[in-house]
Amino acid sequence: MSTDRTLVVGAGLGGLATALSIASRGRRVTVLERRQAVVEPDAGTQLAPNAFHALDSIGVGRDVRERALLPEALCLRDAATGDPLARMPLTGTYRDRFGAPYAVVDRAGLHAVLMALCRASESIELVTGCAVAWYEQDARTVTVVSEAGQRFTGTALVAADGIRSTVRRRLVGDGAPKTSGDMVYHAVVPLTDAATALLPGEPGLDGPTAWLAPGRHFVHFVHRTADGRPVLNLGVTHEQGVSEPVVGLPPDTSHVLGLFPDLADSARRLLRLGTGWRTWALCDRDPVERWTDHRVALLGTAAHPMLPYAVQGVSQTLEDAAVVGRLLDCEAAEVPSRLSRYAAARRARAHRAQQVSRELGRRLFHPSGGPARTRDAMLTSLTTEELHDKVAWLHGFRDFAEGDES
Ligand SMILES: Cc1cc2nc3c(=O)[nH]c(=O)nc-3n(C[C@H](O)[C@H](O)[C@H](O)COP(=O)(O)OP(=O)(O)OC[C@H]3O[C@@H](n4cnc5c(N)ncnc54)[C@H](O)[C@@H]3O)c2cc1C
Numbered sequence: 001m002s003t004d005r006t007l008v009v010g011a012g013l014g015g016l017a018t019a020l021s022i023a024s025r026g027r028r029v030t031v032l033e034r035r036q037a038v039v040e041p042d043a044g045t046q047l048a049p050n051a052f053h054a055l056d057s058i059g060v061g062r063d064v065r066e067r068a069l070l071p072e073a074l075c076l077r078d079a080a081t082g083d084p085l086a087r088m089p090l091t092g093t094y095r096d097r098f099g100a101p102y103a104v105v106d107r108a109g110l111h112a113v114l115m116a117l118c119r120a121s122e123s124i125e126l127v128t129g130c131a132v133a134w135y136e137q138d139a140r141t142v143t144v145v146s147e148a149g150q151r152f153t154g155t156a157l158v159a160a161d162g163i164r165s166t167v168r169r170r171l172v173g174d175g176a177p178k179t180s181g182d183m184v185y186h187a188v189v190p191l192t193d194a195a196t197a198l199l200p201g202e203p204g205l206d207g208p209t210a211w212l213a214p215g216r217h218f219v220h221f222v223h224r225t226a227d228g229r230p231v232l233n234l235g236v237t238h239e240q241g242v243s244e245p246v247v248g249l250p251p252d253t254s255h256v257l258g259l260f261p262d263l264a265d266s267a268r269r270l271l272r273l274g275t276g277w278r279t280w281a282l283c284d285r286d287p288v289e290r291w292t293d294h295r296v297a298l299l300g301t302a303a304h305p306m307l308p309y310a311v312q313g314v315s316q317t318l319e320d321a322a323v324v325g326r327l328l329d330c331e332a333a334e335v336p337s338r339l340s341r342y343a344a345a346r347r348a349r350a351h352r353a354q355q356v357s358r359e360l361g362r363r364l365f366h367p368s369g370g371p372a373r374t375r376d377a378m379l380t381s382l383t384t385e386e387l388h389d390k391v392a393w394l395h396g397f398r399d400f401a402e403g404d405e406s
Contacts, residue, residue, distance in 0.1 A: 003141050005030055006328055007154040009132045009167055011038045014160035014300030014317040016114035021058040021325025023123035030152055031124065032144065034131040040107040042188050044223030044233040046208060049100035051315035053398035057322040063113050068103035069223055071207025076379060079211035079218060082264030086379040088387040090207060097388060098396045104208065109226040132166055135296060140332060142295040155332040156339065157296045158324060163283055165302035171293045177283035180307055181241045182361065184282060185256050187274035191222055191230040198269050211267045214368030215239040216259060220270055234274045236260070239366055242281045249279040282307050284358070287351035291343040294336045299324060304350035309360035312353045312394060320346055322400040353394065
């Protein structure tokens with residue numbers, strides 16, 4: 001078999017977007033995925049305009065827009081009093097300024113769109129049930145070896161294998177991810193008329209809303225499932241010093257309600273709607289300089305895991321995919337220098353997003369006492385334009401030619 005192809009490890013959102021990005025330039029890709037069937041969790045995710053610019057650059061923006069809900073605003077409220085602290089409009093001047101919508105999509109649906117496009121592409125081969133264990137390279141090629149001993153050779157290897165990346169272990173060797181101590185409790189319930197009536201905001205389904213309290217917050221938003229049903233996403237994040245990366249514990253609603261002894265009535269009624277709660281402990285890693293090893297590069301969560309407070313995990317991953325696809329449109333001999341340029345183009349921005357995500361948890365979402373009062377005074381004083389200024393560096397990014405020499 002010809003080795004003139006890129007190997008991508010992982011068929012999550014990052015791996016599939018990367019495969020499409022590379023294949024859109026007529027280049028061949030083989031995606032190697034550990035799981036037999038890749039199913040994203042039943043959860044909504046928020047895509048800022050920078051994600052849509054990345055998706056457009058990859059050539060799949062229209063397909064994703066078709067499934068998206070476009071909220072009116074992002075809202076922050078005091079959890080105890082219910083008082084509004086900030087409302088950032090996402091239409092009008094926001095959309096004009098950043099050149100694309102802010103949207104809510106379901107992860108499973110987004111993954112299904114990317115997977116269908118990958119399957120329809122003659123340039124993309126998908127190998128499931130293939131857990132990559134190792135890579136080795138020579139001057140002209142890179143070879144991955146699976147746990148079962150299968151070997152795949154190409155001219156480049158992009159590792160999108162997530163927070164416990166096997167490729168990162170070899171390339172960076174920085175051990176296990178760090179638990180932040182924060183636990184997320186998550187539920188998705190049908191959006192009944194009764195639930196709709198409980199949603200605050202002007203008008204009705206205003207948009208993602210976070211209720212802030214010391215050491216915790218409650219967030220909710222509406223999204224559509226893969227079959228088009230509107231559902232309500234409920235998430236509670238609680239600083240409880242969890243030290244193990246636990247995923248999937250099924251707490252009951254009374255436990256979740258107990259995390260918020262002081263919660264405004266309207267928010268409490270929404271929280272009560274939650275059933276089938278699941279937990280996950282948040283993890284990230286410190287930023288690292290080393291993203292590449294000759295013909296091998298890290299991408300997405302494998303390169304820059306981040307806490308969810310800036311809501312940029314998926315968006316930053318899509319940006320990586322747009323840039324690496326553009327740069328890998330090259331001769332085999334150029335791959336190492338192109339991957340270095342990819343890392344140089346992406347590193348500072350992704351590291352800033354990692355660090356800002358950590359800071360937002362401490363300083364925006366969860367402070368108490370004096371720092372909380374300072375936050376409230378700051379938030380309530382901001383004009384719409386000032387709110388947009390604060391997110392401009394993140395949401396307004398669209399320069400995927402960064403890293404190009406021309
Ligand atoms: C419930 C949930 C919790 C999250 N928690 C966090 C968090 O705490 N911190 C954080 O930074 N982000 C977190 N995220 C965000 C998320 O992981 C990313 O933002 C986003 O999905 C982009 O990920 P990716 O494609 O880079 O990696 P992932 O979505 O993790 O996809 C990695 C893919 O690689 C495959 N894979 C892994 N190892 C191998 C191997 N050896 N061989 C072959 N395939 C392999 C996996 O099966 C998976 O399909 C969470 C997301 C969800 C849904």
